[in-house]
Amino acid sequence: MGRLEHACLSFRSWLAVTAAAFLLGVRPSACSDLTGSRPNILLLMADDLGIADIGCYGNATIRTPNIDRLAARGIRLTQHIAAASVCTPSRAAFLTGRYPIRSGMVSSNGYRVLQWTAASGGFPTNETTFAKILQDKGYATGLIGKWHLGLNCESSDDHCHHPLHHGFDHFYGMPFSLMGDCAQWDMSEKRAGLERKLNLCFHIVAFAALTLTAGKLTRLLSISWTPVIGSTMVAILLLTTSYFVSPLIVHADCFLMRNHSITEQPMHFQRTTSRFLKEVSSFVRRNKQRPFLLFVSFLHVHTPLVTTEKFLGASLHGLYGDNVEEMDWMVGRVLDSLDTEGLTNRTLVYFTSDHGGSLESQLGNKQYGGWNGIYRGGKGMGGWEGGIRVPGIVRWPGVLPAGRVIQEPTSLMDVFPTVVQLAGGQVPQDRVMDGHSLLPLLQEADEHSAHDFLFHYCGKYLHAARWHDKHSGRLWKVHYMTPQFHPEGAGACYGRGVCPCSGDGVTQHSPPLLFDLSKDPSEARPLSPGTEPLYQAVIATVGEAVRNHRKTLSPVPQQFSLSNILWKPWLQPCCGTFPFCSCSQDGDHSET
Structure with missing residues (x-):
């Protein structure tokens, strides 16, 4: 066994060693090479979930036993960072391993996400997702749930931005995003x-x-x-x-699609949860004989917090808490599908949220958004921690150690190189990549994250940057611009809905704000030359990193330009004649 522990293992040898180590209670060797090990990949992403809404990240009043169990049996990341504090650009970065500004998933006009399904903006056709690479390596690839990265370019059925055009064999879900308008x-x-x-x-x-x-x-x-x-x-x-x-x-x-076909327009929300779970079970069962990548992108916990009757009134935190607890139950059901097919030990599971909880989701004295704990700000609030710090949980029984906590800076963009490496694929060499494989950290081969610097954008504007000084262990955060908001959350951005990225309502800082997140994770005490001897040196170091980063950017079309986000009638998907669209899950179409 000693010689095998230090050798590059073939897939069968690796399985045998891992299984034996698991049965004997021996932690897998940190130097085992998992490249090309080809496990199943299950990615779970919540929508608008606050990092402090789940038990394993400090919540003691919302019940999340399934997510907590996932963390207890896996690895928990405490400095896991989204590349944007709103949905569309964050998800684009997740799928590409690149800052959204590189793919044009930003704008300078105040529109930070896609506004309509029938808009021409969306995921650029020249971008490569991890799903595409795994598909080329023989993986079955599926997406169930929310997309919100565009649909069509020039006609209502060209599907240029569709998930099936970007590496997914199977799609069942909502091409847009759940909104309060969907439930009126x-x-x-x-x-x-x-x-x-x-x-x-x-x-x-x-x-x-x-x-x-x-x-x-x-x-x-x-x-x-x-x-x-x-x-x-x-x-x-x-x-x-x-x-x-x-x-x-x-x-x-507000409609559902299976692959390129509309199956339900408009959606019947009380049936959506059960249908998503059945779709997950069916996908796992169909593909259990081959490696698969399944991305389950929950509609929970975005407003209007559609919750089935079983969970209404079940939590101590109103409708939002009910919705979180239902999502946790859904996570449990998804994991059960792996157990049922005997795939748990052959599957890497990852759980996260696309960004932080919303402080704006408030009606009267009731808060319908998430809780970001000690972290300042929330969804849409530039580079403040509350909008970009998210849960990160990774489980692979018998391969990755259980119950471990990693406090190094990591990013949602790191998922791309991680799963590509596991599948035996190659990270694209023809473009700048911003993510780094998590495997060295997860296996304890590396003590520190590969991220020295992370950059925090709001639209096309760089609001902040962080520097992890590995020699001292200190984590510095520099803010160049910050949105103005009420810390208590009520009407947080002064009735704007989502904080702006520039102009009125945004403060430009000269000199920049500096925080030491290793001592002040709440960003409550800005440092100054008088209180921090290293102030000027840190500002200079981060400033140089920003200048070097900007040299790597190339001009690309902005997908959220005014012409790209406008509703275009000729791009409107409809099972019928718009606005008289009506179809049911079984595919029957009728005009009403």
């Missing part, structure tokens, strides 16, 4: 704003129509009736559209 909830992402704009336009056009009519009748205006009739018809159209804007949004964005 009081908390609306875009309905309320559209209604205000439409009503304003209606009043302007109606006033113009009345003025023209009065002028015509009193002979003050020598015009034909055509402009009077035309403006009146426009006013009626605006009023009608304003009245029906809510169901229009529901049909436009």
